Amino acid sequence: MKPQALTTLDEALAAVLAQALPLGVEHVDLFNADGRVLRADCTSALQVPPQDNSAMDGYAVRVADLPAAGVALPVSQRIPAGHVGTELQPGSVARIFTGAPVPPGADAVLMQEDTTVLADGRVQFNAMPKPGQNIRRAGEDIALASTVLAAGTRLTPAAIGLAASIGMATLPVGRKPRVALFSTGDELVLPGTVAPQDMRPGSIYNSNRYFLRALLQRLGCEVVDGGILPDHRAQTVEAIHRVAQDCDLVLSSAGVSVGEEDHVKPAVEQQGALNLWMISMKPGKPFAYGQVFRNGQDASQGVAHFMGLPGNPVSSFITFLLLVRPFVLRLQGLQDVAPRATTVTAQFAWPKLEKRREFLRARHDGQGGLQLFGNQGSGVLTSTVWGDGLIDNPPLTPIQPGDSVRFIPFTELM
Ligand SMILES: Nc1nc2c(c(=O)[nH]1)N[C@H]1C(S)=C(S)[C@@H](COP(=O)(O)OP(=O)(O)OC[C@H]3O[C@@H](n4cnc5c(N)ncnc54)[C@H](O)[C@@H]3O)O[C@H]1N2
Ligand code: MOO
Numbered sequence: 001m002k003p004q005a006l007t008t009l010d011e012a013l014a015a016v017l018a019q020a021l022p023l024g025v026e027h028v029d030l031f032n033a034d035g036r037v038l039r040a041d042c043t044s045a046l047q048v049p050p051q052d053n054s055a056m057d058g059y060a061v062r063v064a065d066l067p068a069a070g071v072a073l074p075v076s077q078r079i080p081a082g083h084v085g086t087e088l089q090p091g092s093v094a095r096i097f098t099g100a101p102v103p104p105g106a107d108a109v110l111m112q113e114d115t116t117v118l119a120d121g122r123v124q125f126n127a128m129p130k131p132g133q134n135i136r137r138a139g140e141d142i143a144l145a146s147t148v149l150a151a152g153t154r155l156t157p158a159a160i161g162l163a164a165s166i167g168m169a170t171l172p173v174g175r176k177p178r179v180a181l182f183s184t185g186d187e188l189v190l191p192g193t194v195a196p197q198d199m200r201p202g203s204i205y206n207s208n209r210y211f212l213r214a215l216l217q218r219l220g221c222e223v224v225d226g227g228i229l230p231d232h233r234a235q236t237v238e239a240i241h242r243v244a245q246d247c248d249l250v251l252s253s254a255g256v257s258v259g260e261e262d263h264v265k266p267a268v269e270q271q272g273a274l275n276l277w278m279i280s281m282k283p284g285k286p287f288a289y290g291q292v293f294r295n296g297q298d299a300s301q302g303v304a305h306f307m308g309l310p311g312n313p314v315s316s317f318i319t320f321l322l323l324v325r326p327f328v329l330r331l332q333g334l335q336d337v338a339p340r341a342t343t344v345t346a347q348f349a350w351p352k353l354e355k356r357r358e359f360l361r362a363r364h365d366g367q368g369g370l371q372l373f374g375n376q377g378s379g380v381l382t383s384t385v386w387g388d389g390l391i392d393n394p395p396l397t398p399i400q401p402g403d404s405v406r407f408i409p410f411t412e413l414m
Contacts, residue, residue, distance in 0.1 A: 006280035009322065009357055015276055016289050016323060017337070019305060020330035023175045023248065030164055033155045035220050036173035037332040042149035044166040047139035051101040053081075055134045059115060059123055060085075060094040060106035063131050072124040079103060093123060102135050109134035142166060152335035174332030179216050180243035180304075182226040183209045184255040184264055185311060207381060208253040208309070208316045215320055216251075218414055219328050229255075229264065236267040244271075244292040244304035248331060251324065254311025256286040268306050271296040279323075280395070282356040283315035283378035287323060312378035318359050318390065321413040339412035341392065343404050348372040350399040357395050361387035362407065370407060389413075 007015075025039045054060065065073060076092035079085040085094055085103035094103050102109065108129035116124045142148055148162050149155075155163075155171070163171060188206040189199065199205075206228070216223050226243055229236050229252065243250055255262040256277070265288060268274055274290035281287075288308035295301040307324055309316040326337035347369035350360065361373045361383035370391065373383040389409040391399075399405060 006278050006285070006356070007276060009279055009281045012276055012279045012287070012289070013323060013326065016307075016327050017330055019275075019289075019291075020327050022333040023177060023331050025172050025333075026175050027170045028173055029170050030160050030168065033160050033163075033171050033173060034157060035218065036155050036171075037220070037329065037334045038149055038153050038155055038159075039151055039172045039174055039333050041147045041151050042163055042166070042168060042171065043145060043147050044142045045144075046142075046166060047144045048142040048165055049136055049138055049140065052138050053099055053101050053136050054096045054109045055098065055136050056109055056111040057097050058109050058111040058113075058134065059125075060088060060096045060102050060109050061125070061129055062088060062090060062105060063108050063129055065091055065093075066125050066128055069126055069128050070124065072118055072122040074122050077103065107131050107135075152333055154329070154334055174220075174334075176220055176222045177248045177328050177331045178224060178246065179221045179249045179251055179328070180224045180226050180247040181209065181212055181216065182229045182239070182250070182252040182264075184229045184231070184252060184262075186231055188228055207313050208311070211313075211317060212251065212253060212309075212320060215325070215414065216328070219325060220332055221249075221328055231261065231263065233263045233267060236263040237270055240264075240267055240292055240306075241271055241296060244294055247304050249305045249307060249328065250292060251307050251309065253309045253316045256288045256308040256310055258286075264308055268292060268308075272303065272306065274306075279319075280356045281319075281322070282354055282358045283312060284310055284319040284322070284359075285315075285356065286310045287319045289323075310378075313381045314361075314378045314384060317381070317384050321390075321410075322359070325413060339408050341406045341408045341412075344407045345369045346372075346391075346399045346403045346405050347401055348399070349401055350393070353396050353398060354393075355395055358391075358393040360391040360393060362391050363388040370405065 073093045075095050076089045077085050078095040079100040080097050081099035084101050088094055088103045088105035110129045114127040118124055149159055183206055187203050189203050191205050213223050229239055240250055252264050255264040268290045272290055272292040276289040279287045290306040291303040292306050293299055293303055309319050329337050360376055362370045365371050373386050389407050392406040
């Protein structure tokens with residue numbers, strides 16, 4: 001068999017992103033917005049805070065009325081949060097609570113711990129306030145008409161709080177991609193159907209289906225679980241044709257390498273096109289991208305995207321994080337899909353010269369360095385739980401203790 005020329009990961013990523021045209025927009029309430037991609041700028045119709053308000057429980061004062069510590073003044077009004085006071089009479093102070101609007105005329109708030117309430121009801125000030133002290137200024141958080149969240153960003157809990165703070169009840173977000181998820185392989189057994197002690201020789205539990213589904217759901221996708229693809233060409237064609245009608249992406253794991261048992265790639269080619277196969281990365285070489293024609297003939301009636309992940313669990317996991325994740329986020333409208341990497345010091349040796357760009361499972365050692373998981377085999381799923389991210393090691397680059405390496409934390413990839 002002729003060796004296949006490998007595509008670089010950067011080329012592959014650019015190629016799949018070029019196909020990821022953003023899906024439509026829907027409106028969700030804030031309770032359902034976490035992790036979704038905002039599709040229009042979120043602009044404030046008010047300033048936050050709306051008025052100057054007190055940062056402390058204490059007394060609103062005119063600084064000029066307190067030339068020295070020890071002065072005592074009468075209390076002319078009381079302003080709880082949610083109420084508005086009146087112009088502060090010179091020579092008096094206002095009892096005020098955290099968050100309450102500062103009355104006109106007052107130019108500082110003194111916290112109550114720095115005061116003594118005298119028997120006659122006046123308040124003695126044991127410290128001298130500075131102008132502006134303990135006043136939170138109107139608009140200091142958000143100016144009127146400013147954009148607080150930009151279109152094309154992914155909503156976090158903090159972003160949802162910010163949207164609520166300017167009175168938004170719903171937000172426009174990218175529609176959830178509908179993803180059909182398949183596994184292939186006669187050896188696969190679903191957990192719960194056969195007890196570990198009863199597993200036939202040669203059979204293994206299907207792990208890919210579970211982490212792929214969890215990852216897709218985390219990334220805002222609606223998963224249509226297609227189960228295990230039949231080991232039969234015509235049935236595979238039929239199963240893919242069926243889900244392609246109303247799914248945006250058909251995602252399968254295994255059966256994309258060079259083996260003869262493999263029906264997935266030919267089944268896609270029979271009713272679509274395979275645009276990409278074999279990436280210069282380790283693990284994950286046999287990743288495939290293509291399109292399934294909805295009418296089985298051509299793109300005139302629309303297409304579903306196809307991504308085929310390698311069967312080895314770690315290969316499947318890593319190709320998902322580096323290729324599927326950015327793709328499904330871009331479908332939702334996310335602009336910046338690149339994970340943020342850091343530079344960390346390796347505390348291990350990796351002398352191997354590997355031709356492919358390698359993604360090694362590693363974790364922080366708590367002292368600014370990185371440790372490597374001992375077994376980097378693409379079937380060793382333990383490495384993905386032990387590790388807290390991936391070292392992105394360029395081709396033909398040995399690593400010595402003390403070398404700086406590029407590290408992508410898993411938190412950037414989910
Ligand atoms: N002659 C060659 N053989 C292989 C090559 C190659 O270039 N030439 N590439 C290797 C690489 S790299 C990978 S990765 C694998 C990928 O193979 P497939 O995607 O065709 O997957 P399978 O062969 O069906 O399975 C590989 C491995 O993964 C296990 N597996 C599959 N599905 C699951 C699942 N859902 N849950 C858990 N484990 C799963 C399967 O039992 C196999 O052990 O090919 C190499 N071979
Ligand atoms: O790419 Mo395979 O994923 O090296 O094991």
